[in-house]
Amino acid sequence: MDYRIFTLNKKTCIIHYPAKPNGFGVLWIGYFDGDIGADDRPTVNKPRKSLMDELNVRGYTVFYTVLEKHHFANPQALEQVENLYEFVKRNEILNEKIHLIAEGIGALLAESFLADKGDYVRSAVFIDPAFSLKKLTEEVKDQPFLLKKLYSDLKKAYSLSSDEECEIFINNQHRHPVVIPVPFQIVHFVRPDRKREGTDREEKYQNLAEDRILALPSGGRHALSAVIFRLFKETEKQL
Numbered sequence: 001m002d003y004r005i006f007t008l009n010k011k012t013c014i015i016h017y018p019a020k021p022n023g024f025g026v027l028w029i030g031y032f033d034g035d036i037g038a039d040d041r042p043t044v045n046k047p048r049k050s051l052m053d054e055l056n057v058r059g060y061t062v063f064y065t066v067l068e069k070h071h072f073a074n075p076q077a078l079e080q081v082e083n084l085y086e087f088v089k090r091n092e093i094l095n096e097k098i099h100l101i102a103e104g105i106g107a108l109l110a111e112s113f114l115a116d117k118g119d120y121v122r123s124a125v126f127i128d129p130a131f132s133l134k135k136l137t138e139e140v141k142d143q144p145f146l147l148k149k150l151y152s153d154l155k156k157a158y159s160l161s162s163d164e165e166c167e168i169f170i171n172n173q174h175r176h177p178v179v180i181p182v183p184f185q186i187v188h189f190v191r192p193d194r195k196r197e198g199t200d201r202e203e204k205y206q207n208l209a210e211d212r213i214l215a216l217p218s219g220g221r222h223a224l225s226a227v228i229f230r231l232f233k234e235t236e237k238q239l
Helices: 046-057 075-091 106-120 133-140 144-158 163-174 197-205 221-235
Strands: 002-008 011-017 025-029 061-065 098-103 121-127 184-190 213-217
Touching: 002 075, 011 046, 011 075, 025 075, 025 106, 046 061, 046 221, 061 075, 075 106, 098 106, 098 221, 106 121, 121 221, 133 144, 133 163, 144 163, 184 221, 213 221
Parallel strands: 025 061, 025 098, 098 121, 121 184, 184 213
Antiparallel strands: 002 011, 011 061
């Protein structure tokens, strides 16, 4: 399997090519630090690399861009992801309707991407997604240092000047329900010591179909692959 590393708008972008392309692309939105190993290969964490390799083996071209770690789906991050999609569409021989995989806070950005370019997305998979800034603040509200760090990152991402502005921004964002205009699957990995975690998170998606929200044990990466490829194949029946 081959890959290409290039710069777009001063941000590192990477495309992983399959040996036998099936004509479909996968845009991956998550946190990538952009590190390049001693062998000049991009470095990603082991679970993510394993899934990327499996996608390549099955013929999918995977592409992604390095973003600020705490972008919170700001306009600059959205512009970068959209520009990457347009670049790949112009320069690679792929079906223009792509699949989307979003991790963590990448879900916020994926939701914005879908609002702009949903017509060009075939399906979307969300892995441990963070759709709500309100939920993120609730998780650290009893940890003053982490809450202060979250506000600091949010100020930087959106040029806010005070904690009060952060709170207003978060509350306004929280009012909007999660909207996913394409076939999708939400997957949460649940640790054994947090058995209620999957159920608690499902309560946020009352407007979404229950069968599209799945809780898996923390070691269930193999099951994740099966979920992803089943969704992909379902949505590839019509080109």
